[in-house]
Amino acid sequence: MSLSPQPPAATAVPAAVEAFLNDPQHVAAFTTLRPDGTLHVAPVRFTWDAAARLARVMTVLTSRKARNLLAAPGSRVALCQVDGFTWVTLEGTAAVVKDPARIAHGARLYAKRYWSAPPAPPGRVVIEIAVDRVLHLNT
Incomplete structure (x- = not known):
């Protein structure tokens, strides 16, 4: 188990963790903070770009998760993928991106991982999500 933070310049995430993060059978729990400080957790599909240490979640501007992040730019978030007692959590700061080129890139990565285009x-x-900490167990 690795419970120590991995700064952006850290060595690559272990191959077993990479494989787990890229398995299209999994979804993750995405945690943000509401403006009142309470937690909001939603199941999401996501993509992981190991080279950029960037996770991406496709959504709509009016979703609770997007509204939470817009209310507090640069907020920390967690994305946790679980399969039984195997899990990986990606932590970092998140931004809601409206740029059409970056949205299209995110959609292409999503389609590659999940074999179909996102809604x-x-x-x-x-x-x-600019990931600066990776926690994992049994990978």
């Missing part, structure tokens, strides 16, 4: 409702955005 494309009006107001689609991508949440980008």
Whole structure:
């Protein structure tokens, strides 16, 4: 088990953790803070870019998770993928991105991981998480 923070310049995430994070059968619990300080947890599909240490979540601007992040730019978040007693948590700061090129890139990565395009409702955005801590067990 690794419970120590990994700064952005740290060595690569172990291969077993990478494989677990890229398994299309998994979803994750995404945790943000509401403006009143209470936790909001939602199941999400996500992509992981190991080279950039960036996780991406496709959503819409009006979602609770996006609104939480817009209310407190640069907030810390957690994305935890679990399969039985195997888990990986990615922690870092998040931003709601409205740039069409970055949204399209996020959608391409999503389609590659999950073998189908994400929904494309009006107001689609991508949440980008700059991961600075990776915790894992039994990977």
